Amino acid sequence: MSNKNPADLNDEVLDRWHWFxxxxxxxxxxxxxxxxxxxxxxxxxxxxxxxxxxxxxxxAAPAKPAEAAKPAAPAQAxxxxxxxxxxxxxxxxxxxxxxVAFNADLPTLDPQMHNQRNGIIWQYHxxxxxxxxxxKTNRIVPHLATSWTPSSPTTWDVELRKDVKFHNGDPFNAExxxxxxxxxxxxDQKSQQKGNHEAIKAVEVVNEHKVKVxxxxxxxxxxxxxxxxxxxxxxVATEKGDNWLAENLIxxxxxxxxxxxxDQYILTERNDxxxxxxAAFKQFRYVVIPEATTxxxxxxxxxxxxxxxxxxxxVAAINGSGRATTSTKAILRLGFVRLDAKGRTGPxxxxxxRVRHAxxxxxxxDGIIKSLQPxxxxxxxxxxxxHFGYDPSIKPHEYDPEKAKKLxxxxxxxxxxDITWNMTNSNIxxxxxxxxxxxxxxxxxxxxxxxxxxFESRASDERTRAGQHGPMHETSWGxxxxxxxxxxxxxxxxxxxxxxxxxxxxxxxxxxxxxxILEDDKRKVLYAKAQQIVRDEAPVIFGWGWxxxxxxxxxxxxxxxxxxIDKFYTAKPA
Amino acid sequence: xxxxxxxQTIQLVIAVWGISLIVFMVNFVxxxxxxxxxxxxxxxxxxxxxxxxxxxxxxxxxxxxDFARRAVVGDFGESYIIKKPAIxxxxxxxxxxxxxxxxxxGIGILIAIPVGIISAYRPxxxxxxxxxxxxxxxxxxxxxxxxxxxILLLSVQMxxxxxxxxxxxxxxxxxxxxxxxxxxxxxxxxxxxxMLDVLTQDYVRTARAKGVRELPVLLRHALxxxxxPVITLLGLQFGQLMGGAVITETVFAWPGVALLAITxxxxxxxxxMQASVVMLAVIITVVNFGTDMLVSMLDPRVRRA
Numbered sequence: 001m002s003n004k005n006p007a008d009l010n011d012e013v014l015d016r017w018h019w020f021x022x023x024x025x026x027x028x029x030x031x032x033x034x035x036x037x038x039x040x041x042x043x044x045x046x047x048x049x050x051x052x053x054x055x056x057x058x059x060a061a062p063a064k065p066a067e068a069a070k071p072a073a074p075a076q077a078x079x080x081x082x083x084x085x086x087x088x089x090x091x092x093x094x095x096x097x098x099x100v101a102f103n104a105d106l107p108t109l110d111p112q113m114h115n116q117r118n119g120i121i122w123q124y125h126x127x128x129x130x131x132x133x134x135x136k137t138n139r140i141v142p143h144l145a146t147s148w149t150p151s152s153p154t155t156w157d158v159e160l161r162k163d164v165k166f167h168n169g170d171p172f173n174a175e176x177x178x179x180x181x182x183x184x185x186x187x188d189q190k191s192q193q194k195g196n197h198e199a200i201k202a203v204e205v206v207n208e209h210k211v212k213v214x215x216x217x218x219x220x221x222x223x224x225x226x227x228x229x230x231x232x233x234x235x236v237a238t239e240k241g242d243n244w245l246a247e248n249l250i251x252x253x254x255x256x257x258x259x260x261x262x263d264q265y266i267l268t269e270r271n272d273x274x275x276x277x278x279a280a281f282k283q284f285r286y287v288v289i290p291e292a293t294t295x296x297x298x299x300x301x302x303x304x305x306x307x308x309x310x311x312x313x314x315v316a317a318i319n320g321s322g323r324a325t326t327s328t329k330a331i332l333r334l335g336f337v338r339l340d341a342k343g344r345t346g347p348x349x350x351x352x353x354r355v356r357h358a359x360x361x362x363x364x365x366d367g368i369i370k371s372l373q374p375x376x377x378x379x380x381x382x383x384x385x386x387h388f389g390y391d392p393s394i395k396p397h398e399y400d401p402e403k404a405k406k407l408x409x410x411x412x413x414x415x416x417x418d419i420t421w422n423m424t425n426s427n428i429x430x431x432x433x434x435x436x437x438x439x440x441x442x443x444x445x446x447x448x449x450x451x452x453x454x455f456e457s458r459a460s461d462e463r464t465r466a467g468q469h470g471p472m473h474e475t476s477w478g479x480x481x482x483x484x485x486x487x488x489x490x491x492x493x494x495x496x497x498x499x500x501x502x503x504x505x506x507x508x509x510x511x512x513x514x515x516x517i518l519e520d521d522k523r524k525v526l527y528a529k530a531q532q533i534v535r536d537e538a539p540v541i542f543g544w545g546w547x548x549x550x551x552x553x554x555x556x557x558x559x560x561x562x563x564x565i566d567k568f569y570t571a572k573p574a
Numbered sequence: 575x576x577x578x579x580x581x582q583t584i585q586l587v588i589a590v591w592g593i594s595l596i597v598f599m600v601n602f603v604x605x606x607x608x609x610x611x612x613x614x615x616x617x618x619x620x621x622x623x624x625x626x627x628x629x630x631x632x633x634x635x636x637x638x639x640d641f642a643r644r645a646v647v648g649d650f651g652e653s654y655i656i657k658k659p660a661i662x663x664x665x666x667x668x669x670x671x672x673x674x675x676x677x678x679x680g681i682g683i684l685i686a687i688p689v690g691i692i693s694a695y696r697p698x699x700x701x702x703x704x705x706x707x708x709x710x711x712x713x714x715x716x717x718x719x720x721x722x723x724x725i726l727l728l729s730v731q732m733x734x735x736x737x738x739x740x741x742x743x744x745x746x747x748x749x750x751x752x753x754x755x756x757x758x759x760x761x762x763x764x765x766x767x768x769m770l771d772v773l774t775q776d777y778v779r780t781a782r783a784k785g786v787r788e789l790p791v792l793l794r795h796a797l798x799x800x801x802x803p804v805i806t807l808l809g810l811q812f813g814q815l816m817g818g819a820v821i822t823e824t825v826f827a828w829p830g831v832a833l834l835a836i837t838x839x840x841x842x843x844x845x846x847m848q849a850s851v852v853m854l855a856v857i858i859t860v861v862n863f864g865t866d867m868l869v870s871m872l873d874p875r876v877r878r879a
Contacts, residue, residue, distance in 0.1 A: 104837060107655035246657055262666070263829035263837070264740055289738045289827040290836070297725040297737040462606055 111230035127251035131226035279569035337541035344467035358407035360397035375547030381531035384545035389485030389527030416447020502539035660845035671830030678753025690765025709759035738827035768800025809865025
């Protein structure tokens with residue numbers, strides 16, 4: 001360090017500048033800039049250990065002082081006249097991009113190595129499926145396939161389109177289908193979707209555009225599975241390997257993959273050689289925004305065109321903004337409160353069917369849907385009206401606290417009883433806490449004194465499957481997007497399922513029979529029978545089929561579908 | 575110097591080790607470590623095989639030493655979800671987080687120092703009182719709430735700035751300002767009280783007596799002597815900024831380490847969660863260590879103590 005006090009040296013410089021100013025030789029701004037340099041020097045001197053030996057040079061750093069000169073307004077320094085960058089550019093050029101907000105990034109771009117909703121949605125844009133759901137009838141109609149017919153109870157003949165190519169020009173044919181199915185069911189591949197195709201034993205190539213799928217047993221939901229199974233080119237896969245496939249995609253879909261910035265966005269561009277109807281927007285951008293509130297802000301300022309899962313309490317704000325509107329749609333997912341009718345967790349009052357009915361009569365489901373939900377459809381026997389096999393003649397439990405009290409008294413609980421409800425601390429149901437608290441109050445009113453015990457979702461899931469999750473817990477079920485009563489009744493109520501806290505041999509038999517035959521009429525009769533049993537036995541407190549909310553910018557014309565697979569290639573500028 | 579360096583280094587090592595221990599235990603406290611890895615439908619037999627393959631059936635101490643041995647060289651294993659080494663995923667995110675924390679701190683300093691000086695120069699004046707009120711308000715505002723208010727005002731109402739994203743200078747303004755407002759108040763109060771104290775000292779009176787102008791007195795004589803505690807504070811604040819980033823990064827969809835950690839927690843992606851928490855902890859402890867060193871260089875009294 002030098003012997004001379006560097007500050008003194010600096011004072012002289014400052015004084016000189018100040019003198020110039022007083023003499024009117026320089027303007028106020030120049031003097032301030034000079035002072036700011038000295039000030040910046042002082043801060044530097046304090047921050048950097050070697051600075052005192054190299055005292056501030058007033059003319060050395062012309063860039064810094066500009067900042068220092070107006071320290072109170074750093075936030076306004078940049079944005080003059082330049083609004084938000086990428087999305088604003090799109091706005092200016094007449095809307096050739098559609099930006100959609102998602103709450104999380106994708107784990108992988110490999111269509112067969114995930115089991116996430118967001119992933120299915122994205123894959124629908126870069127890829128195609130053999131069948132897709134008709135949004136009007138909710139049945140599966142041919143897409144990459146032209147037809148499928150059961151040639152025997154365990155064989156499906158699938159005919160393929162002949163005009164389909166991958167984005168790199170590779171042909172789509174029977175070999176591709178066979179290779180992809182074999183990849184998914186190969187245990188070494190460890191695909192999360194293996195369970196969806198468990199019944200498939202083998203796939204044979206008949207000719208270039210026809211495959212024969214052989215199942216281990218008659219398999220009526222085969223067709224339902226076709227709507228979530230996408231293809232990769234075997235040639236690309238063998239050349240590039242699985243690690244490349246996780247980060248890149250060459251599909252056949254209406255959009256081509258362009259760029260993925262992890263936790264920021266995934267950009268795709270319209271496939272102008274697409275075999276089907278081409279998308280209206282030139283680009284589709286999957287934008288990651290974890291916070292719903294931030295998504296709403298971006299929706300209202302136009303950086304986002306569509307957001308999924310609008311919080312119920314924000315509906316009025318969005319519709320009143322004049323910039324976006326909400327759109328509601330009934331979805332397949334349904335919620336309910338599972339009761340331990342089988343005694344898997346030990347003896348409990350719900351083993352008595354009268355107590356289960358009492359619990360169902362105690363809760364005003366219609367009132368809760370009306371006041372706390374964006375909408376909902378009652379599921380009197382667990383089956384959603386959207387499921388194939390739903391029986392509309394079955395009457396839901398009516399809200400009748402007196403009847404509930406009487407049933408409890410008949411079952412030997414004239415003074416009610418105390419019970420624990422194992423609640424998961426997170427839930428995708430809108431307003432879930434308010435909903436469950438309302439249910440709790442109504443149950444307490446008839447004498448079922450419910451206390452909540454909270455669990456983290458991972459723990460809930462494990463405990464549920466292990467049969468340890470208490471005498472009651474709430475849950476919801478998306479039926480793996482299979483619009484068939486089997487998708488809910490088998491997994492939720494067949495005694496072989498780990499999720500079942502109920503056992504009924506007759507019901508087991510009916511469900512097994514219904515999944516082993518292919519005739520729709522017969523299956524309908526069987527499911528009607530099953531639903532009557534479920535209604536009479538009330539193994540759960542029946543909830544409702546959910547309604548989901550989307551927020552859509554006024555500049556975009558787009559409608560969601562019931563299968564929750566948002567298809568933005570159908571969107572158009574409004 | 576060495577006398578200070580050695581205990582400080584030991585402290586640093588102990589802190590990082592303690593965090594690694596907690597991070598390791600988290601895997602076992604939440605539940606079955608296997609459940610993040612497999613489908614809900616996986617049958618028990620397959621689970622047992624996997625449990626053995628991943629070594630979850632070994633005694634917990636053996637598992638910890640294995641974890642620690644690998645963690646020391648930055649090997650936290652492969653992400654369960656994105657099949658890449660967890661530490662690589664974290665390193666990809668470090669620049670974004672540091673960028674945000676430094677910008678936030680820069681804005682905080684730019685607010686705190688001038689306002690602190692003015693407040694001290696004219697104590698109990700209108701400016702001082704207003705600054706005090708704003709400082710208290712700034713300190714009381716949760717970052718989350720402030721972020722949302724800024725989004726509402728500047729993004730939704732005025733449409734000046736994007737509410738989320740990364741890449742252009744516009745994107746950093748809102749989140750950095752949010753963190754700056756969080757940093758500024760304490761630093762400002764510290765500058766103010768330090769200045770008030772220093773301005774009554776003899777050497778300041780001497781400087782004034784020999785005819786040095788007021789501004790040079792404030793900036794060259796008084797300010798440097800008040801900055802030492804401010805630097806210590808900023809060093810500590812830096813850790814809080816990284817913590818505050820957990821919220822800021824989520825609100826503004828800023829692709830940093832904290833957002834990665836949050837996503838990993840939601841997905842039960844244990845290796846990534848462990849790697850990102852350890853990374854944040856290492857950054858914080860290293861910055862604190864650096865601050866201590868810096869202060870000891872600037873202030874001989876600390877060195878001797």
